[in-house]
Amino acid sequence: MIDVLVIGGGNAALCAALMAREAGASVLLLESAPPEWRGGNSMHVRNLRCMHDQPQDVLLEAYPEEEFWQDLLKVTGGVTDEKLARLVIRASSTCRDWMRRHGVNFQPSLSGTLHLSRTNAFFMGGGKALLNAYYRSAQALGVQVRYDAPVDAIELDGDRFVAARVKGERIEAKSCVLACGGFESNREWMRAAWGQNERGEWPADNFIVRGTRFNQGVLLKAMMDAGADIIGDPTQAHCVAIDARAPLYDGGIVTRVDCVSLGVMLNRDARRFYDEGEDFWPKRYAIWGRLVALQPGQVGYCVIDSKPVGRFMPPVFPGVKADTLPELAQQLGLHVATFMQTIGDFNAACRVGSFDHTVLDDCHTEGLAPAKTHWARPIDTGPFYGYALRPGITFTYLGLKTDEHAAVHFGGKPSANLFVAGEMMAGNVLGKGYTAGVGMSIGTAFGRLAGTSAARAALREAAHAAA
Structure with missing residues (x-):
């Protein structure tokens, strides 16, 4: 019998498998995807948010625990478990x-990501390189890996893990780590979670999945049915406004449109609906998917003029371009008169001071609702650009309640041999909102923790059996 069974194939699962193997346990990792699609959402990641008290190679200055905590507190609105959040923060250091x-290498942040040069360590080669390094290391250490191995059922004895079933095969293990993601790719579950709005729309029908198609939430649902303790709101997710032309799955980070804070965002009625300049983009980019999801037709339009061009990471698709604002409105399919009134009101309200997109500058609007509190400049210099945006779901926050040992809980009590890591438990730390790189912080911290706990449980059982 295997010591530790790890279900999942992304960052958290691999961290768990490596830690368990290093602790002396035999390990089998089950990845539902084929080799070419291995790694879940981790193939699309770029960086890890890291606490540090002084400069460290690719990280500038300092990013102490309390600042990290305050950043997390702000984006979650306090919907977070402080004990587990601080565990993640400290582990990130x-x-x-x-x-x-x-085998993971790091590099300095590139131009366009300079807001993160103090807080986030970037992976050389991105998520694919990180995954490849971990899989090579796992192979070298003797971790067994099986691809095309979707687990469709978990066998429990009360709160104890007994076995997993893969295509009818029963696989026993002394302990198990669940690290197989949320349910964002399950269209029916997403539709049920979001329901129908007052306009008669089913918002989830217009969602795009930024990452893997393999996160169907099968084991999350199985654990819910088995009585595991659940945490989180099924409608909360890492949800980003992305180009409406993105593919349904695996478009990744290049489909994000990063010029929102440098222009205005309009809904289908050509009206603004939120402060585009509320805070630095890495702290606020992940609110825009949900904001767009709440707009008519689940669509938004980012409009800029020529002034911001070159100040943001270019997206994979070029924007709609027009020499005049009325022409741009027509190309975007927006009511021209309303569009012109919205832009005119915004331009008139701008109070331009010293524009600097690298700081919270003094360019703002006055007498306008909603206000734009930073980087507000009139949209008056052609050519003009527009991007139609849709909600892009990265991962859902509904998950399994856990503790500082990464144990799955049943009726408030931790299981002795069943553990959880990554997106399946991220809702303990992320009740809502997001800040760049924190998903990798959570996955790495709890992946390593779950692997250590699972190895300890398995080896303890083996020692007890031998006695």
């Missing part, structure tokens, strides 16, 4: 040497 030992 000590994991990079371990990551390097397993």
